[in-house]
Amino acid sequence: MPDQPLAETLTASADAFVRFEGVSVTYGSGTAQATPALSPTDLAFARGDFVCIVGPSGCGKTTLMQTLAGFLPPTGGRVSVGGVEVSGPGPDRGVVFQQAALFPWKTVAANAGFGPAMRGLPRTEQKERVEYWLRSVGLWDFRDRYPYQLSGGMQQRLAIARALANEPELLLMDEPFGALDALTREKMQEELHAVWKRRGMTVLFITHSVDEAVYLGTEVVVMSRRPGRILERIPAPFARIAGERDIRRIKAGADFVALREQVLELIWGEGG
Amino acid sequence: MRRLLDRRPWIVTLLSITAVIAAWAIATETGAVSDLLLPTPGELWSGAADLVVNGYKGYSLGAHIGLSLMRVAVGFGIGTIIGTLLGLLMGMSPTIDALAAPYIEFLRPLPQLAYLVLLIIWFGIGETPKIVLLFLAALPVSAVAARDGVRNVSPQRVQAAQSLGASRLQIFRHVVLPSALGEIFIGARLSIGIVYATLIAAEMIAGASGIGWLILDAGRFLRSDYVIAGILLIAAMGMGLDRGLLLAQRRIVHWAGK
Numbered sequence: 001m002p003d004q005p006l007a008e009t010l011t012a013s014a015d016a017f018v019r020f021e022g023v024s025v026t027y028g029s030g031t032a033q034a035t036p037a038l039s040p041t042d043l044a045f046a047r048g049d050f051v052c053i054v055g056p057s058g059c060g061k062t063t064l065m066q067t068l069a070g071f072l073p074p075t076g077g078r079v080s081v082g083g084v085e086v087s088g089p090g091p092d093r094g095v096v097f098q099q100a101a102l103f104p105w106k107t108v109a110a111n112a113g114f115g116p117a118m119r120g121l122p123r124t125e126q127k128e129r130v131e132y133w134l135r136s137v138g139l140w141d142f143r144d145r146y147p148y149q150l151s152g153g154m155q156q157r158l159a160i161a162r163a164l165a166n167e168p169e170l171l172l173m174d175e176p177f178g179a180l181d182a183l184t185r186e187k188m189q190e191e192l193h194a195v196w197k198r199r200g201m202t203v204l205f206i207t208h209s210v211d212e213a214v215y216l217g218t219e220v221v222v223m224s225r226r227p228g229r230i231l232e233r234i235p236a237p238f239a240r241i242a243g244e245r246d247i248r249r250i251k252a253g254a255d256f257v258a259l260r261e262q263v264l265e266l267i268w269g270e271g272g
Numbered sequence: 273m274r275r276l277l278d279r280r281p282w283i284v285t286l287l288s289i290t291a292v293i294a295a296w297a298i299a300t301e302t303g304a305v306s307d308l309l310l311p312t313p314g315e316l317w318s319g320a321a322d323l324v325v326n327g328y329k330g331y332s333l334g335a336h337i338g339l340s341l342m343r344v345a346v347g348f349g350i351g352t353i354i355g356t357l358l359g360l361l362m363g364m365s366p367t368i369d370a371l372a373a374p375y376i377e378f379l380r381p382l383p384q385l386a387y388l389v390l391l392i393i394w395f396g397i398g399e400t401p402k403i404v405l406l407f408l409a410a411l412p413v414s415a416v417a418a419r420d421g422v423r424n425v426s427p428q429r430v431q432a433a434q435s436l437g438a439s440r441l442q443i444f445r446h447v448v449l450p451s452a453l454g455e456i457f458i459g460a461r462l463s464i465g466i467v468y469a470t471l472i473a474a475e476m477i478a479g480a481s482g483i484g485w486l487i488l489d490a491g492r493f494l495r496s497d498y499v500i501a502g503i504l505l506i507a508a509m510g511m512g513l514d515r516g517l518l519l520a521q522r523r524i525v526h527w528a529g530k
């Protein structure tokens with residue numbers, strides 16, 4: 001559309017897949033202990049984006065995600081996905097919690113296949129998806145075990161496989177690698193990045209690690225202290241580097257370090 | 273020696289039992305304790321053998337055991353099943369909880385003997401009042417256990433199931449019920465203990481059968497050998513029931529505590 005200004009085209013709603021409009025949350029509103037957790041927030045991003053949210057502890061990151069997941073109705077404003085207002089949880093939005101929240105009474109395979117089974121997909125497709133995703137996260141050999149027979153890192157991988165086996169358009173992850181050691185964490189970052197590239201889903205990813213956010217995200221959103229608002233949105237180029245990526249080379253590169261320091265400085269400015 | 277005992281605690285158990293039996297034998301065989309109060313091991317043995325061979329007052333020992341177990345099984349079985357179903361509903365629906373809670377809370381701390389008389393007035397002296405008594409003993413404990421089990425379900429697991437596309441009924445079947453199972457079993461073991469303790473009271477209601485009645489009746493005739501044999505038997509049956517439930521619990525709720 002040549003006669004339309006460029007700025008308008010970019011903010012047109014057709015471009016935004018997820019949209020927060022003036023979303024605010026106050027816990028226990030109307031009571032003496034009313035806690036404002038999230039200031040009115042506007043945020044929109046496109047299909048296929050990998051949006052990383054960083055910010056001080058208790059600033060409202062989980063709260064923001066919960067309004068999108070449909071677990072928590074916002075006190076004010078609205079959240080929409082693909083133009084449809086969010087009114088509750090649904091299988092179009094997969095969630096990976098900080099604690100794996102697996103079903104300990106089901107085998108690894110039954111956990112991974114929970115979504116497809118509940119939604120009544122054909123048996124053969126259920127089986128294919130379970131095998132595909134368990135192989136992707138390296139748990140196929142453990143398919144007949146129970147979650148309590150897995151290590152913490154394996155449980156977290158299973159939680160990710162469980163969310164992905166449902167093939168949601170949108171994946172919400174709340175500090176999914178927070179409990180992992182540095183090596184496992186970087187391996188998981190690689191695996192997640194590969195899956196995202198292959199399937200092109202949209203990801204909202206909360207993390208305390210600026211390093212992780214800058215490496216994985218197409219965009220890093222920095223939030224202020226509670227009640228949180230968006231301080232700055234910083235585009236990051238590393239997620240879309242084509243071809244073979246070398247995680248160590250990228251993270252040691254001058255442009256990576258510069259961007260990481262820029263984000264860290266913003267957070268330091270918030271006191272933590 | 274110390275390491276050996278740490279690794280084989282059953283040796284200590286065996287020693288402890290042997291010591292008690294030895295003390296018992298010495299106390300009774302020397303006449304320090306009258307055998308009217310406490311039979312010698314030999315007398316107990318022949319009394320028990322007599323019960324096994326000749327039965328007691330018209331019923332074989334097996335029939336006494338069978339009748340007691342039948343009463344426990346029916347009272348406990350129906351009480352636990354209905355109590356658990358009620359508790360699950362109470363946990364799911366605040367309305368049903370508000371409806372049923374006052375009766376459950378009233379019944380739970382009430383000593384069973386308090387309403388035993390009423391049951392006799394209502395149901396006479398046959399099997400019915402006995403089984404109703406045991407049923408009422410089992411019901412409130414299992415209802416409260418199931419309700420608490422439902423309430424303690426991890427909200428995050430429910431949210432996980434919701435965002436994987438599970439319906440309300442599927443969430444109940446695949447998330448709420450299995451996560452309440454541990455507490456349901458704990459409730460069942462508590463309730464079988466209470467039912468079992470109530471058994472003696474139930475068999476006090478006129479009649480002439482059951483292991484509990486056997487103990488009471490033998491006591492009236494100062495047959496301490498029969499009484500003690502009956503006590504040992506009822507204890508062994510109780511341990512068996514509890515072990516059976518524990519085994520079932522470990523197999524079914526295998527993930528608990530891990």
Ligand SMILES: Nc1ncnc2c1ncn2[C@@H]1O[C@H](COP(=O)(O)OP(=O)(O)OP(=O)(O)O)[C@@H](O)[C@H]1O
Nearest residue numbers: 027035036037056057058059060061062063064226
């Ligand atoms: N259920 C709740 N009831 C009352 N207040 C809450 C509740 N959940 C969170 N809060 C408050 O809201 C604020 C934001 O919480 P939230 O969990 O969103 O923070 P967060 O950014 O995810 O923190 P962290 O990085 O530590 O996980 C916190 O200060 C907290 O005190």
Ligand SMILES: [Mg+2]
Nearest residue numbers: 061062063174
């Ligand atoms: Mg959080």
